[in-house]
Amino acid sequence: MKMLINVAETVVTDALRGMAAAHPELVVDVEQRVIVRRDAPVVGKVALVSGGGSGHEPLHGGFVGPGMLDGACPGEVFTSPVPDQVVRAAAAVDSGRGVLFVVKNYTGDVLNFRMAVELAQDEGIQVASVLVDDDVAVSDSTFTAGRRGTGATLFVEKIAGAAAEDGLPLERVEAVARRVVESSRSFGVALSACTTPAKGSPTFDLPPGELELGVGIHGEPGRERRPMMTSGEIADYALDVILEDLQPRLPVLVLVNGMGATPLLELYGFSAEVRRVLDEREVPVARTLVGNYVTSLDMAGCSVTLCQVDGEMLRWWDAPVATAGLRWGC
């Protein structure tokens, strides 16, 4: 498998050097693998820190900036950051009003962020954390007890990030983040496996002519394999699963997310089918976002995430954000 890299060992630090060069508005500590807003700590504001394995870009480093995360700590590819990284990020961004950790539900992340909470509290930092577990495809999976955390992470970081900018205290920002998690569901499909730099070959075998329904963002197995389906059939399947579980009573935010190698032309075509299904089911759509946001290296495929929102959540969704990966209103 060919990759645009130097050697597998430096993939993450090379990318961080690139982020540092491209984004003077960020402080990138390449050695310690911590990315923070240049203006951190922001006085009077609760800070948000997230992190996780690399390979899902722009998540999380690409979501650091005004209106979203204050700091992020990338681990090795598909590997949790270590507790020291998380504590370092928390210390760099804490203004005294506390730090919320946004954690995707994978065993390594859960353990390391839990340890980071203790270490940060030992340093006198007030910390809360929220677990994102939006993937309805399977309960329990490779690397996960319970549901996996996937596309809803973007909604949590954006909406809770805006709530923090509004000056809410830690316990209320935490409550907003939990509300977003409870209001969100995701489902993903893979048309091809991804290849990690360290392994150099696909992480799983997907026969020609088949797709994996319910795949995770590390290529974890889903619900089933089927002969290739049309984008309309995939939208029907994915939204059946999501809507049965979510049963939305409010308008939804829609994220049509590319896994990495699927062209934007196809993602927009798929989003048309997603909208068709939501119209058929009479689910009102508040906003739609289409693109590569929570990726899985070079996997072909997509995921769809719905988040039902009240007026306050929608206002925080629409609030200004200025990050490398998501930007509007400023």
Next chain:
Amino acid sequence: MKMLINVAETVVTDALRGMAAAHPELVVDVEQRVIVRRDAPVVGKVALVSGGGSGHEPLHGGFVGPGMLDGACPGEVFTSPVPDQVVRAAAAVDSGRGVLFVVKNYTGDVLNFRMAVELAQDEGIQVASVLVDDDVAVSDSTFTAGRRGTGATLFVEKIAGAAAEDGLPLERVEAVARRVVESSRSFGVALSACTTPAKGSPTFDLPPGELELGVGIHGEPGRERRPMMTSGEIADYALDVILEDLQPRLPVLVLVNGMGATPLLELYGFSAEVRRVLDEREVPVARTLVGNYVTSLDMAGCSVTLCQVDGEMLRWWDAPVATAGLRWGC
């Protein structure tokens, strides 16, 4: 080859339905394949219209909005839009101050836009057009006499778009666009071929372990094939070719552009190597943009574009833009 589509015949219209659903700020005529700003025509402003084959998203439809294009007309995949589409877009966006066509240098686009200029003038629309031909890899190529138009299209549409927002008359907006073309050079590499929906198999053969240096955005052949190189070696090679031709005397804008299937993690790593080379050559960097902007469906690989800018061009680059694919400052 698996794709996230319904059938090959509806790929472009399906994507346009998706754009219409996701972007209420655009008017998308799915039948006629024309995308325009909802507030068009903008009184007192020169309008910009571009278009070309689909498969390069977010180019061009994703660059329609305040600060960039007023309208875009997508053709079939890798196929020029027809003159009628272009004229329809021009008529929809012309405020009376005239329309600038931004045309990438491919034979079909050149012919059809030339015909569109005549037809639009017959309708009483004042029209100018600028040809983008920034790809230094080869002179003459499949589909092209002279150099191909690639990544610089983004710089032209952004900078001339900002100049138009500033109220400049048509001949001056045209001159700005030409200045951007003259100041820009690109070079691309492919790690894999792309697959068009209609063909369903890769557009060319690239043996395992080799890369194509100087590839075009439709998989046109480049300068040579070599055994796979590191991202550092690719940056050295690409910038050698670009800098020899451009010989910049001013700071440069840098676009590190993904062809479609290369992970953002790798693109940022490559951009670190691009910066290293520019530092070594003592070329000052004004701004860097990293991501998938001028793509080639699911091709793996990247291109690098430099555009040397004076203070005025840099101010237009930094000016607010609000499109689906590029957005800042508003």
